[in-house]
Amino acid sequence: MAKPIPKIGSRKNGRIGSRKHARKIPKGVIHVQASFNNTIVTVTDVRGRVISWSSAGTCGFKGTRRGTPFAAQTAAGNVIRTVANQGMQRAEVMIKGPGLGRDAVLRAIRRSGILLNFIRDVTPMPHNGCRSPKKRRV
């Protein structure tokens, strides 16, 4: 990256303000990381440079409510509102991780009126790599 990304914590709603004013990007990629406890939605351009992001946590949900599909929906809605103002029409969706946010975000994107090219699942799969953490005894 050319310039360092400013720290997120200082901004409300996780909006990263870019120094030069918003570039008009008609086409982008929506990355969704849906874990069991949270959902993070990031919009980048085709090359991968982040335009804006939001997550269930930054939308005001806390604790167990972050992992719910409704929280994922609001996070997605948040991001798309920001990005639609910059004139994005077509998008690709890349979904990562198991979690309830997967379907909810797709629904929200569909309803928002952004045209989709592809929906991809990019969950990282090790070819039997690192050892996972031990079993929980709850």
Added chain:
Amino acid sequence: MASLSTFSNFLTFLFPPKSQPPPPPPPLPPLPPPPNLTIRKPLHHVTPLDHFDQDPPYSCSSSPSSLSSVVCPSLAQTNTMWFKSTYNVEVAVEENEPEERLLNRFRREVMKAGVIQECRRRRYHEDTQEKRKRKSREAAKRNRRRRPQSKSLAENKQAIKETKKKDDDDDDNWDLPEDNAYIDHF
């Protein structure tokens, strides 16, 4: 087939474009074809189209789709990012597809690929005992679906159960009590 696609994606990853030029000038001079030209052959036809989008000629976009479909039909639907193109499941969205149908299609593809199952399995470490149990369960499920013999076995079991039940019923005494006993009460 999934492995083939990941393999081809891996190949494109292996031959990355040589050098990234700094922001290319808007009228693109004819760039030397990138070394992965051997894999994606007619790519150099696509470069004159790329100055319609403001992307460098590394992502073959489908927005001038009519033209690119004429140039190379197989590339019309592709929108590969040269940097990261490995994925487990890909679903191409058609025009005006209803939301539910799209979701169902995506979910079905994901289930076929077994992504969520794999994730859950790899979440915590499973020891050899757990692994053996899981494998036997999976094998049982797979064989149960394929072998019709197991179905007839189940039928036999049911038949045996029914006959047993009949024996019990036959042993009971279904006769009504004699009239003498009846009258005495009144």
